[in-house]
Every structure is written in C-alpha cells, then in structure tokens.
Amino acid sequence: MPARKAKNRVRAVKTPRRTSQKKPARRRTARQPLVGFIGAGNMARSLAGGLLKNGWARNRLILADPDSAQRSAVEKVLKLKTYATNNDVAARADILVLAVKPQVLRAAALELTQAVQRRRPLVISVAAGVRLADLERWLGGGLPVVRVMPNTAALIGSGAAGLYANPRVAPEQRNQAESILRSVGVTVWLADESLLDVVTAVSGSGPAYFFRVMEALERAAIAGGLDAATARLLTLETAFGAAKMALEGGEEPAVLRARVTSPGGTTEQALGVLESGGIETLFHQAVRAATRRARELAEMFGKGA
Numbered sequence: 001m002p003a004r005k006a007k008n009r010v011r012a013v014k015t016p017r018r019t020s021q022k023k024p025a026r027r028r029t030a031r032q033p034l035v036g037f038i039g040a041g042n043m044a045r046s047l048a049g050g051l052l053k054n055g056w057a058r059n060r061l062i063l064a065d066p067d068s069a070q071r072s073a074v075e076k077v078l079k080l081k082t083y084a085t086n087n088d089v090a091a092r093a094d095i096l097v098l099a100v101k102p103q104v105l106r107a108a109a110l111e112l113t114q115a116v117q118r119r120r121p122l123v124i125s126v127a128a129g130v131r132l133a134d135l136e137r138w139l140g141g142g143l144p145v146v147r148v149m150p151n152t153a154a155l156i157g158s159g160a161a162g163l164y165a166n167p168r169v170a171p172e173q174r175n176q177a178e179s180i181l182r183s184v185g186v187t188v189w190l191a192d193e194s195l196l197d198v199v200t201a202v203s204g205s206g207p208a209y210f211f212r213v214m215e216a217l218e219r220a221a222i223a224g225g226l227d228a229a230t231a232r233l234l235t236l237e238t239a240f241g242a243a244k245m246a247l248e249g250g251e252e253p254a255v256l257r258a259r260v261t262s263p264g265g266t267t268e269q270a271l272g273v274l275e276s277g278g279i280e281t282l283f284h285q286a287v288r289a290a291t292r293r294a295r296e297l298a299e300m301f302g303k304g305a
C-alpha cells in the first residue's frame, strides 16, 4: 500500500524578505492568505472547521451565504465572520472557495465576475461535476482555478481530496491549494479532469456508503438482541479498527479479511451471504451511477455563457 502523505502544516503565502542594515533581520510569521467561502453549507463548514482545528487563524477565514440560518450556525459553532453578500467575500479573499451546489454555481459565479477579475484570487471549486472550462468562462476567463473533490471528513482532519488545476495555476498556487486540503486530510493530484468524477463517486460520496454499512450493521446487531448503545459502540469501533488496520498495517484489505475468516467459521458464513447478495457488483454499480451523475450534473448545469 502506498504510504500516506505526511500532513503538512498549512503553508502561508510567502512575503518578500526585507533586509535592513540597522536592525538585525527578524524572523516574521508570514500572514496566512484570507480564504473566503461562497456558500456556508456542509462542505464549506467541514473545510473551514477542519482548517480551524489545524491552526488556521480565525480571522483568515470568511464565509458568504444568503441563508441567515446557515450564517448563524457558522457564527455560533465555528465563530467565523460571515457575510450575506457573496461579493463582500470575493472583494476580500486571496483564495476563493466556491462551495455552492452545482445547480446554483453558474448564477453565483456570474455574480462574482467583476470582483474576481479585479482581485484575481486563486479560485477553488468543490462542486461536483461542473467543469473547469465552464467555471472559467462564467468568471470572465484568465483566472487560476483548481477543482477539488473533498469529503466531509475534512472536518475531523481525515478528509480525502482529489485535485485538478487549470494551466493558469502557478506552482505556488498549486502548493497553496494542496496545503489547504492537506491540512484537513490526504490529497491526490489527478492527471485528467474527468477522473474527478470517479473521485466524486469514490471518496466524495464515499463516507455515505460507509455510514450506510454502519447503519445496517447496527440494526442487525439490535435485531440479534444487543441494546442500541452496545450495537452502536461495537459497530463504530469495528469500522474504526478496520480502517486503521488497513491504513496503518501495510497489508491488503483482502489479506486482513482472510485473517478474520477462519475456515469453517462464522465470518465465512456472513461473507458468503454478502457475496451471494452481489456486494462486489453492487459497489461497481454504485460507483458507476455516482460517476454518471457527476457527468450529468456537468451537462445540466455547465451550459450557458
């Protein structure tokens, strides 16, 4: 298994070093770029919350959302500054994260065109499906844009994100985008933009698949006679233990599975049921369906000048 990328502390924008003959050169902490989120929903909150937990300065994160309930939740829970107007964030942000649903991305981007053409931030879109070419066009062209597919586990620093940049993204900006995402989980740069749709289907939506398995196992445990609290504890700790073993032990999941499966034992019976229920085919179909949906979203919401 490839080694996990070591987590980096967030890298701030480098400021030019000044020297003075009178004063000895003092080490300065470079100011973190101001990261502004357009949309303050699930994904923006997971990323902003994860960044905060990883040492990002509270005054270097701002969010915009027209929904006052979302803004209040962010202000109350994360204690971050929010704005009702997207342009108030776009006028200030060094890095602008577009975290609205694909359905509203075009309208939101068109509204930001003047502000981003004036300020020229690094733009990061986390929207499923919507292509770089469409986004660039809506924003007025010529901007550095990175498409990222993160997941909500960013909130606890265990996210997994795929990234793809347009050619206008300078190496330093690539590092900035990667540093932000890496401070809340692992990152993978993709060779082809279309692979982001597969990443969306695997790790973007993926937490939901594992939660669904947990729900099913927990209910089966209760049906078998365990009380709800015990069923939950055993289910969650088992999921956690299995993921930790697979990540840290350096052995293939199939090898780890074989070690649990005593010949003629209990696991063999359970796995037999899952196999005859078509677990492998089901996951292939699920990932294909989600990938297809990402492509449909691009078709449906990526059109228009």
Ligand SMILES: NC(=O)C1=CN([C@@H]2O[C@H](COP(=O)(O)OP(=O)(O)OC[C@H]3O[C@@H](n4cnc5c(N)ncnc54)[C@H](OP(=O)(O)O)[C@@H]3O)[C@@H](O)[C@H]2O)C=CC1
Residues within 6 Å of the ligand: 038, 039, 040, 041, 042, 043, 044, 064, 065, 066, 067, 070, 086, 099, 100, 101, 102, 104, 107, 108, 126, 127, 128, 149, 150, 151, 152, 204, 205
């Ligand atoms: N949730 C996830 O696990 C992941 C989501 N993503 C992507 O992240 C993006 C956001 O998803 P998610 O956070 O789940 O969605 P949410 O609906 O939770 O958040 C989107 C937020 O944007 C607000 N909003 C709507 N219109 C605008 C606008 N014009 N300007 C600013 N804000 C607006 C919404 O308000 P209101 O509720 O009033 O509409 C809502 O608060 C999507 O594109 C999705 O594909 C990517 C990876 C994982």
Ligand SMILES: O=C(O)[C@@H]1CCC=N1
Residues within 6 Å of the ligand: 128, 200, 204, 205
């Ligand atoms: O379900 C969705 O469309 C978004 C993208 C990946 C996870 N949530």
